[in-house]
Amino acid sequence: MRAVFVDATETLAAIAGQQLKAGDPAVTINRQPAITPPELPGVLGDAEIAIIDHTHLPMDIALACKALKHVVFLGTGPRSYMDVDALAESGVTVHIVKGYGDTAVAECAFSLMWASAKSLAKMDRAMRAGEWQRTDGIQLTGKTLGLIGFGGIAAELARMALGCGMKVIAWNRSPKSRPGVEFDDLDSVLAHSDVLSLHLLLTDETRGMISRQKIAKMKPGVILVNTARGALVNEHAMVEALRSGHIRHAGLDVYAVEPLPKGHLLTTLENVTLSAHSAFRTPEASENLIRSALGHCRRIAATGQ
Known part of the structure; x- marks a missing residue:
């Protein structure tokens, strides 16, 4: 063979x-x-x-x-x-x-969460252009991280977040338990999370699961992190929410179309931090x-x- x-x-x-x-x-x-x-x-x-x-x-x-x-x-x-x-x-x-790559991907999600909270990419771009744009960030200690899907990667991210003083809540399609993590229904996790991180496999059932309706249920000013699959999210609805500020910032490693085309709308938004599907590398x-x-x-x- x-x-x-x-x-x-x-x-x-x-x-x-x-x-x-x-x-x-x-x-x-x-x-x-x-x-x-x-x-x-x-x-x-x-x-x-x-x-x-x-x-x-x-x-x-x-x-x-x-x-x-x-x-x-x-x-x-x-x-x-x-x-x-x-x-x-x-x-x-x-x-x-x-x-x-559970640890590698969790570390990337953790990095995107912090970079998004502090607007590091935005300030980096501005300083390279010769501009001094001091930007207010968010203190994550004491904030709530919501995990959508709870497998090995989410478990690693929960460990890291708990270690830096965050509260961790989660939803999973099947019952799960983890010390320090509170499990709840999806709508409750969407409504109470300051940061939402996606950790679902892409299936017929999960494709487009983070819809316009689900985004509307998220806490205003939420940070959205996606290191799973771009097609889990209705990209147009996410862009609308980023423009309105309902989603304060998105940290993305995955996209509906990859490689991300030159000039893609996501590359024009200041409140998005992008990486090239490299979380596991x-x-x-x-x-x-x-x-x-x-x-x-x-x-x-x-x-x-």
């Missing part, structure tokens, strides 16, 4: 090369991170396993990859890149990697990611599943 890492960055390619062991299934590393979907059949050839970091896999392309039986997606959000259910119906199983998280992905390949080779 053969696998192809179809879109390896130099960093991930180097880690994969270091972690491959004698006796592993053959893994071809394609050091071409900017691959396009039409190139996939040629890159995969007769490989049964595709390791995919961020390349889209439309169904017509998947069907053209005649030997493909498994996709190992490097992360937890494959639905942003492929139709998981349709692939399953055609005999292709999609495997995900959980938990590899740390050496520690990358090593965990590749270790787990190769583990999937070894299991598939050994069991066929």
Whole structure:
């Protein structure tokens, strides 16, 4: 059985090369991170396993990859890149990697929260332009952080926020408990949070979940942080709320369209802090990611599943 890492960055390619062991299934590393979907059949050839970091896999392309039986997606959000259910119906199983970057992503969310509260990006831009714009910030100690979704990343963020004197409340689709965290219904969390951080997987049920109606229920002047998936949020409604000040500031690492197009409306708003879907990009998280992905390949080779 053969696998192809179809879109390896130099960093991930180097880690994969270091972690491959004698006796592993053959893994071809394609050091071409900017691959396009039409190139996939040629890159995969007769490989049964595709390791995919961020390349889209439309169904017509998947069907053209005649030997493909498994996709190992490097992360937890494959639905942003492929139709998981349709692939399953055609005999292709999609495997995900959980938990590899919980701390890294939580640290990014934590950083975006503080940068948003202090308007650091706005002042940085102004000073680079030769302007001295002193901006009033928000003291977060004593404020309430609301977590929408509560998995490993949210649990890490809760630990950090509790450590700096914030109150933490949360909503999750299934019952959860955590020392120091108060769980409540979604509308209550929206209404009482000074900062809201999103930690949901993107599914048919969660797509667009943070709607205009949900945004209206948020506490006026709220800070919104999203390191999960851009499509969880109605982007137009979020922009309206940013313009009106109902959302004081947004700290965003993910977007409905990625890469974020040049001149996108979000880049024109002063009360938005942007990062390029890089929350998980740390050496520690990358090593965990590749270790787990190769583990999937070894299991598939050994069991066929």
